[in-house]
Amino acid sequence: MERAYPAAEELLQHLVESISAKIFNGAYAPGQKLRQETLAEEYDVSRTPVREALRQLEIKGLIVQQLRYGATVVAPTVKDISANYWLRGELEGMAAELAAHGISDVDLQRLHATHAECAQAVSALYAEVNAGGAGAPRHAAASMRHWVLKNQEFHALIFRAADNPSLERIIKDLHTDYTRNLLNMTVLGMYETRMKKNIEHHAAIVEALTSRDAAASRAAMRTHIHESGEFVVEWLQKCPQGRQPQR
Numbered sequence: 001m002e003r004a005y006p007a008a009e010e011l012l013q014h015l016v017e018s019i020s021a022k023i024f025n026g027a028y029a030p031g032q033k034l035r036q037e038t039l040a041e042e043y044d045v046s047r048t049p050v051r052e053a054l055r056q057l058e059i060k061g062l063i064v065q066q067l068r069y070g071a072t073v074v075a076p077t078v079k080d081i082s083a084n085y086w087l088r089g090e091l092e093g094m095a096a097e098l099a100a101h102g103i104s105d106v107d108l109q110r111l112h113a114t115h116a117e118c119a120q121a122v123s124a125l126y127a128e129v130n131a132g133g134a135g136a137p138r139h140a141a142a143s144m145r146h147w148v149l150k151n152q153e154f155h156a157l158i159f160r161a162a163d164n165p166s167l168e169r170i171i172k173d174l175h176t177d178y179t180r181n182l183l184n185m186t187v188l189g190m191y192e193t194r195m196k197k198n199i200e201h202h203a204a205i206v207e208a209l210t211s212r213d214a215a216a217s218r219a220a221m222r223t224h225i226h227e228s229g230e231f232v233v234e235w236l237q238k239c240p241q242g243r244q245p246q247r
Helices: 008-024 036-043 047-059 078-102 105-131 136-162 165-175 178-189 192-210 214-238
Strands: 063-066 070-073
Touching: 008 036, 008 047, 036 047, 047 063, 047 070, 078 136, 078 165, 078 192, 078 214, 105 136, 105 192, 136 165, 136 192, 192 214
Parallel strands: none
Antiparallel strands: 063 070
């Protein structure tokens, strides 16, 4: 029996978000075929909303569809990922510049607090990784998820302070591409010094925004995103199947 959804739009959104999440977390691997009938059975829905969800996922660049071959999960190239991070760096740098002109004292306080929580999450993550033991992977994964959440909050605060919905929408569209969670997948493969460098980048952004220095804010954000992209590309080249690099 098909599940009941309040509206067709809600069902479609649910399918797009759920299938996207499975692509991001590797449940649907690059190159894997996604058959409409299989997805319809998995989600207990008809093929019509599945067909529309796949169309939207193709627009987002997560899958490709070919006549008689169906839908296939996209495997982004290093060039694709590098280009994505370069563009994000330019646009998020612009957002930081705009934020420097209009960020409120309340949002600055929140930014300082979120930055501190990011730093605490990194310290906890590597304390657990270095401690070892049977429970270390589980505890480290929890700290990683906390860092991911706080990192997202950090950037969201800046987007909001920029007060440019069109720019924010474009940046978020880039985040919904396959690369959205790629950095998150590499966190446990990072050297501790690399993660600390990430926190230093955040500190430079916070300092520039606190000083209302638009040029410095833009430069600090560009450096942050571009260097993050360089790390992800390096990680993919060393560990194409997602293995952690040797320390």
